[in-house]
Amino acid sequence: MTSPRPTLRHSLREQLWSPVQNSTLWLGWWLHGLLSTDEIIDAFTEVQGPAHSLTVDPGSGDPFDGEFAGRPTGLVDLFRAVRAVTSDAPVSVQDRPLVGLALAGPGDVPPLPAGTRGAEAVVASGAGITVADVDPEITHVLVPRLVDRSLVQWTWYRTAGPVPALTVYSPGDADLILREATETAAALISSDGHVPVPHRGPRLAVGALSDYFGLPGLPAGVSPRSVKLMSRADVVASVIEVARESAVGPSLDHRLLPLSRAVRTARTTAVDHAMRELLR
Incomplete structure (x- = not known):
């Protein structure tokens, strides 16, 4: 019995391009002090959409001590959270970048610990932004979901464990x-x-x-x-x-x-x- 032929799980454009690619670079530029907060807000609004919210995945623990629970959130909260977890992360050419692009599709696994809720979320959506931590075995990931064609809902996942060894290309x-x-x-x-x-x-x-x-x-x-x-x-x-x-x-x-x-x-x-x- 032969296995079924693989198919494109997401729509073709989601497989081939996501605004997360550009958003990751804007976020990285901001973290390295090359953009003001107003500029990064404008960039995310242009790239991803006009309205944003941030939630923390309940299955990943809450690294923010419930700070965002029970109140509306937006881009400023997202940026503050990214700044907080990366503040003590090592920064050099040899270290992992403070933020990175995570894509998934047939034949590809995201650069996240296997079996974690964050990895599963990236596989389900096709794209996410990885965020470094001072602990090399902790990787955070932001996964966007478009709600009602107007709101980008970002979910924060905290993953623990070694990242799968992936081939690094120039x-x-x-x-x-x-x-x-x-x-x-x-x-x-x-x-x-x-x-x-x-x-x-x-x-x-x-x-x-x-x-x-x-x-x-x-x-x-x-x-x-x-x-x-x-x-x-x-x-x-x-x-x-x-x-x-x-x-x-x-x-x-x-x-x-x-x-x-x-x-x-x-x-x-x-x-x-x-x-x-x-x-x-």
Whole structure:
């Protein structure tokens, strides 16, 4: 008996791009004193949405002694919480960044202790922001959920335990993986007799989606190598979506799943590299 073919668990755009990517960088820039609180509030409002709330997952313990219980919360509370847990965390190029991008999808596990509620939440949503702690075996993670299309509800999870050993890529390695995966997928799709993009204006379709994936902007001073890698991921993500919107799109999942994984690798690598470059 053969196992079922994997499918895209989330919508395609959630698999290929999340505003959490850009929000992680804005948050990191603020933590390192490169932005004012007003600027980070404006950035989160533009990137994620106009209204935000913060809750603490009851199954993760409450690192804030119930401070947020029973009252409305917002972005200022979120930023204060991140500042509090990272205040004594080590800061160097060799240490884990104060914040990081966590993505999950078929073939990918988030950089969090396995089996924890935080890891499960990232798998369920597809994206989250990891937050460092002075204790190397404690990782916090913020997971957003859109409520009623207007409110971004952030849930704070505290996870304990060693983080799974993950392969660390340089921007050059991640870019190579992305290019090789793209070439392999294109060759396999062609060999199957499929046309990977619609006949009507594929370049315009890819360009329009690239604009979608690439918005909104990034904080000033992000490493050019990181920007280039995220831009290439935007283009590949757009090609994947255009391919799946073609007449044969649903039959291409088994070709596109490895490519979507390469896109996620590129994005997490780009964010990690940008955060480390701040310390050089």
